[in-house]
Amino acid sequence: MTENLDALLRRHYRAAAGEIHADAAAVRRFRDAGHAAAHARPGVLRRWAFPALAAAVTAAVLVAVAVLFWPGGRGSEPPRPMAPPATPLPPPASPTPVPEAPAPDRTASPGEDPTASPGERSPAGTPTATPPTATSPTATSPTATSSPTAAPPTARPSPGLPGSGLPG
Amino acid sequence: MRGAEAAFDDFAAATASRLLRTAVFLVYDRHLAEDLVQIAYERVARRWGRLADGDPEAYARRVLVNLAIDEAKRRSRRRDTPVGSVADVERLAGAPAAPGDAAGGDLDEVLRALPAKQRAVVVLRYWCDLTEHEIAETLGISRGTVKSHTARAMAALREHMREGRA
Numbered sequence: 001m002t003e004n005l006d007a008l009l010r011r012h013y014r015a016a017a018g019e020i021h022a023d024a025a026a027v028r029r030f031r032d033a034g035h036a037a038a039h040a041r042p043g044v045l046r047r048w049a050f051p052a053l054a055a056a057v058t059a060a061v062l063v064a065v066a067v068l069f070w071p072g073g074r075g076s077e078p079p080r081p082m083a084p085p086a087t088p089l090p091p092p093a094s095p096t097p098v099p100e101a102p103a104p105d106r107t108a109s110p111g112e113d114p115t116a117s118p119g120e121r122s123p124a125g126t127p128t129a130t131p132p133t134a135t136s137p138t139a140t141s142p143t144a145t146s147s148p149t150a151a152p153p154t155a156r157p158s159p160g161l162p163g164s165g166l167p168g
Numbered sequence: 169m170r171g172a173e174a175a176f177d178d179f180a181a182a183t184a185s186r187l188l189r190t191a192v193f194l195v196y197d198r199h200l201a202e203d204l205v206q207i208a209y210e211r212v213a214r215r216w217g218r219l220a221d222g223d224p225e226a227y228a229r230r231v232l233v234n235l236a237i238d239e240a241k242r243r244s245r246r247r248d249t250p251v252g253s254v255a256d257v258e259r260l261a262g263a264p265a266a267p268g269d270a271a272g273g274d275l276d277e278v279l280r281a282l283p284a285k286q287r288a289v290v291v292l293r294y295w296c297d298l299t300e301h302e303i304a305e306t307l308g309i310s311r312g313t314v315k316s317h318t319a320r321a322m323a324a325l326r327e328h329m330r331e332g333r334a
Contacts, residue, residue, distance in 0.1 A: 002322070005322060005325055005326060005329070006294065008275070009275075009290065009294040009325075010294050010295075012275050012276075013193065013291075013294055013295040016189075016192075016193070016276075017189045017295070020185070020188060020189045020192050020198075021185055021188075022184035022185045022187075022188045022205075026184065026188070026202060027180060027181055027184045029202075029206060030180045030184055030205060030206055030209040031176070031177050031180045031181075031209075033206045033209055033210050033213075034176055034180060034209045034210055034212065034213030034216075035173060035176075035213065036210075037209075037210035037211070037213045037214050038173075038176075038213040038214060038216060
């Protein structure tokens, strides 16, 4: 059945093809159309040259404007330190307002090594006057958790404990 | 330049009848077929520098098949709006205009009723004697799709033959 159909189709196309011919006029028309299309190609290029150039210039201008005026595009500002400025603080006029300030970190964690706090917290040459102001209020601060009563000196007899080895 | 033009002229003279037959089998309209062949030659001529060393007839055939499929889609979209001369109206209405009508008019009717892609597969296979791989390349589809189009077309033809016997 399939072979019959294949043969039938081939025979049909061969028979029909005998009646179809491209005459000389048609061949000449095909040739002329081909020549015209081949010669028209530079014309197409010439026609699209100006729009393409205009598009390129527009794109370049847009890119330049975006680069120049984009926020933050002309270099970012110098990074600001997250910490307070390193300039030495003026010595407090009176030690009394200091206790109202937030308690030092070392008071928040009683288990912290107290010996590292005075020297390590001011490595940049902070005035030595600050440790007394920071430590002395802790001893007298009513809100401090590491008051001598909360952490007896006998429990951790280190020289950094307030009131034991620090000057003041 | 002259050599390229002469080569293109020789190519057109050698392939015009073959391509015109293929186009007629694809669209079943002599005038439309000539128009499509002309467009195919124009596209070949534009790329003649690159195609001359290869197989320009295969490229022209691919253009032709794609143009025929596009034309079928366009006709199916504009079926209800016939415009133009009487000949155009007859063409849009599907009036018999193919020269192949004399040989096996019934088979022509069935082939003409096939969807454009199925008809293209049948023409490329049984008229152009292309392999499945070549048909797939020409139509830009997979071999599986070629097989499915062929199977559907053959089923329609078989059905027609069964009805003709009954």
